[in-house]
Structure formats: C-alpha cells, structure tokens
Amino acid sequence: MRYRNFRRSDGQTLAAHDGSVWKDLGDTSLVALIKEGRISDRSLVDSAPELDMTGLRLLPPVSVPGKVICVGLNYVDHAKESPYEGIPKYPAFFPRFSSSLIADGDPIIRPFISEELDFEGELAVIIGKPGRHIAEKDALDHVAGYSVFNDASIRNYQFLGVQWTPGKNFDDTGAFGPEFVSADEVPAGAKGLKLETRLNGKVVQSANTDDMIFPVDRLIALASTFTTLQVGDVIVAGTPAGVGFARKPPLFMKDGDVVEVEIEKIGTLTNPVRDEIKASKRALAP
Ligand code: MG
Numbered sequence: 001m002r003y004r005n006f007r008r009s010d011g012q013t014l015a016a017h018d019g020s021v022w023k024d025l026g027d028t029s030l031v032a033l034i035k036e037g038r039i040s041d042r043s044l045v046d047s048a049p050e051l052d053m054t055g056l057r058l059l060p061p062v063s064v065p066g067k068v069i070c071v072g073l074n075y076v077d078h079a080k081e082s083p084y085e086g087i088p089k090y091p092a093f094f095p096r097f098s099s100s101l102i103a104d105g106d107p108i109i110r111p112f113i114s115e116e117l118d119f120e121g122e123l124a125v126i127i128g129k130p131g132r133h134i135a136e137k138d139a140l141d142h143v144a145g146y147s148v149f150n151d152a153s154i155r156n157y158q159f160l161g162v163q164w165t166p167g168k169n170f171d172d173t174g175a176f177g178p179e180f181v182s183a184d185e186v187p188a189g190a191k192g193l194k195l196e197t198r199l200n201g202k203v204v205q206s207a208n209t210d211d212m213i214f215p216v217d218r219l220i221a222l223a224s225t226f227t228t229l230q231v232g233d234v235i236v237a238g239t240p241a242g243v244g245f246a247r248k249p250p251l252f253m254k255d256g257d258v259v260e261v262e263i264e265k266i267g268t269l270t271n272p273v274r275d276e277i278k279a280s281k282r283a284l285a286p
Helices: 030-035 042-046 076-081 136-142 216-223 276-284
Strands: 002-008 011-017 022-024 057-059 068-072 092-096 108-110 121-127 143-151 174-176 180-182 194-199 202-208 234-236 258-263 267-275
Touching: 002 030, 011 042, 121 194, 121 216, 121 258, 136 143, 136 216, 143 234, 143 258, 143 267, 174 267, 216 234, 267 276
Parallel strands: 068 234, 108 267
Antiparallel strands: 002 011, 002 057, 002 180, 011 022, 068 092, 121 143, 121 234, 143 174, 143 180, 194 202, 194 258, 258 267
16 A cells, blocks of 8 residues: 655644545554554555645655664665775665655755755665564564655765764755555565666666665664664665766756656655755745
8 A cells, every 4th residue: 555644734644545546544644554553454545535635745654753774885886886995794874863854845955065965766664563683584574665765965074074974964855755655565675676866857876676785674684683673763775876976077966956766666756956045045935
C-alpha cells in the first residue's frame, strides 16, 4: 500500500491509495499504523472516505523520525569519484537531524553562505520493528517500507572538518517522499530497482539499487550493532555516481532549478531550489 502524510490547519492527516483514489485515514500516523500491524490492511482503506485535498500540505512520510541514519559512499562508482581511497569496508554512517527534512514539492534551500549545494538521489528505508543486534538474515523483517530521499549536501561544509555532519544538516536540505510504499509492494530489500536523478530534466545520476556495496539487510544489521532501531527510524542508503561536486566543471544546484529523484516502483520526489535570501523575502511578502 502507498501512503501520504499531510498537514492540515488542525493537525495531521494520513492518506492511503486504494488503487484509484486517495482515502482519508484521519489523524492517525504511519508509525501508529505500523505499530498496530495494519499498513497492509485493505479494509482500513476501503472503509475510509475519499481525501479532500482542500487546505492540505504534504509532509514527509514520517514527519519527525526518531533517527535518520544516512550512509555515505555506498555505490562503488560514487566511492571512486569521492576524495577517499578505495572501497569502504564499513559503511560511512552519519546522522541527519529531523529538522533538516522537507517534503516533496518544498523548496530545497541553498544557504547564502555557500554556492556548493549538491544533489544525492537515494533509497530511504523505514523501520517497522524495533531491534538491536539484528542478524542480517532477519533484517528485512524489520523493514516497514520504502521511500525516496534527496540527501542534498553543502559540499564546502561537508569537507570543512573530519566528519560530515554540518554539510549534511543544513535546514531545508533533506527532501523525503512523496510517499511511503509498504515493503510488500517492492522486491525484497528493494533490490533491482532503477534509481535516477534529474536536474532540470537532464539525467545526472542513473544506477540500480543492486549496485549498493552494503545492501539494505547488511545496513540494518550493522546499524543495529550500535543503536536500537525504532519504528519510524529511517536509513538513507547512499547515492550513486554523478553528483555535482565530482564533475568537471562542478554542477551545483541554484535558485530556479528543479531536481527530481525517481526510484522504480517507489515514486518520484520533486523539489524546486531556492536561495535562502530570496526565500526569506518571499516569506516576508504579504
Ligand atoms: Mg548521501
């Protein structure tokens, strides 16, 4: 099943697609439904009214995840284009704060202190069962479903220090959505899916999830050795080759651009790009 999460003036609304229209499940949340074991329960959707889009604004599929664990250098070609030696023997895990997340359609904001805003199309894995020290053979039982992520990065801040947290956590840079797709809708571990990033309609990244160095089950096993994974936590599984900073000349995103990340069977995440100063002026306009 496919879900979208909306904000309305008096709270949130979860919507599910019944195959032809979006249905209104009310003020429940995806995390609540996962915990109740009902994300693939058709009866819930069949009995719900059709969604009235009036006054609704799309949110990320999980609006405030407890943890967003990102993975760097998880595709061989991307590892080779990055300023590091060899292929990683252990995932380059780093955190993303929930406060950096935005929805499909929201502008990715280029901060006025940098001209190095880069795209990173990625698979997002949403955890459906808590666990610590999860064995790789059991790991996919802990996946509720998948979504699409653009791990937009401020490159000069990413490489200012010895780790990447600042450059990966600017406000309004973690695009996530538009929808959550339950794990039963895609191949196990989301394997074999085409991933493509387009900037202003031009393909800039094209890969397959099969190309990941550490696949979804391995990432879950390795992440759960140091932290308890909780329902609604998100693992962002890394980006393939083609990012802007590795190009000659570099290709960074700027005000007026539109960036799309499409993953086969999961969806297409589309975001405009805006400069911080211009966005602020717009917000102040009547
Ligand atoms: Mg990334």
